[in-house]
Amino acid sequence: MSRTLVIGDIHGGLRALIQLLERAEVSPEDRLIFLGDYVDGWSDSANVVSYLMELARENSCIFLRGNHEELVLRWLKTGKTYDQWLEHGGQASLESYARLSQHEIDKHIDFFEQLYNFYIDQDNRLYLHAGFTHARGPEHEYTDVPFRWDRTLWEQALSLDPTLDKDHPHFPSRLKLFEEIYIGHTPVTRIGEDKPYGKSGVWNVDTGAAFKGKLSLIDVDTKKVVQSDPVYELYPDEPGRN
Numbered sequence: 747m748s749r750t751l752v753i754g755d756i757h758g759g760l761r762a763l764i765q766l767l768e769r770a771e772v773s774p775e776d777r778l779i780f781l782g783d784y785v786d787g788w789s790d791s792a793n794v795v796s797y798l799m800e801l802a803r804e805n806s807c808i809f810l811r812g813n814h815e816e817l818v819l820r821w822l823k824t825g826k827t828y829d830q831w832l833e834h835g836g837q838a839s840l841e842s843y844a845r846l847s848q849h850e851i852d853k854h855i856d857f858f859e860q861l862y863n864f865y866i867d868q869d870n871r872l873y874l875h876a877g878f879t880h881a882r883g884p885e886h887e888y889t890d891v892p893f894r895w896d897r898t899l900w901e902q903a904l905s906l907d908p909t910l911d912k913d914h915p916h917f918p919s920r921l922k923l924f925e926e927i928y929i930g931h932t933p934v935t936r937i938g939e940d941k942p943y944g945k946s947g948v949w950n951v952d953t954g955a956a957f958k959g960k961l962s963l964i965d966v967d968t969k970k971v972v973q974s975d976p977v978y979e980l981y982p983d984e985p986g987r988n
């Protein structure tokens with residue numbers, strides 16, 4: 747039977763991604779939705795992107811755009827680096843891309859340029875890397891920056907009073923629009939969680955793979971979770987991000 751599986755932020759941890767897809771027993775019938783931040787962190791940053799491009803030949807895949815794809819694409823197109831990116835995992839991508847041919851890099855640039863800012867499925871579930879701010883939904887957003895950088899959607903979902911009725915005038919408009927919303931971007935390990943965490947209809951699947959966490963996926967219909975080992979254990983000779 748076909749499943750819809752949502753995969754959280756990978757950050758160059760290809761060993762964890764392979765382990766995760768094996769543990770989930772992913773088959774070509776499954777639809778895979780990747781929430782972005784494929785790069786910046788572990789040494790397989792470019793290899794993750796190559797792997798995803800191959801995977802899309804077998805499986806139905808939706809690839810969202812994370813803020814780290816924006817940063818790497820800017821560097822690939824301009825050659826310009828800057829300290830804030832290098833300190834937040836960019837150094838690993840820089841070294842990882844040094845091992846690729848220009849032909850391969852061109853294919854990666856195409857991949858980065860074709861990523862979705864957001865995706866809405868047939869059951870009115872929204873998927874995006876970070877968030878949106880417009881009360882009428884992401885298609886009304888004034889710029890595409892929130893799709894990659896926003897944290898207010900997640901903070902609002904976390905802090906919403908669960909007894910507040912959807913018809914109450916205080917209920918936030920943007921949380922009424924979709925059946926469910928799936929995001930990454932802000933590791934749930936920051937709030938003491940180890941697995942994908944849902945609140946107020948917003949599911950956060952980023953379990954901190956770039957740091958001390960695992961890589962996770964969740965089945966949107968059953969909410970069954972599958973996880974890799976802690977990613978830093980799969981890259982014991984690397985510092986990762988901190």
Ligand SMILES: [Mn+2]
Nearest residue numbers: 783812813931
């Ligand atoms: Mn992010």
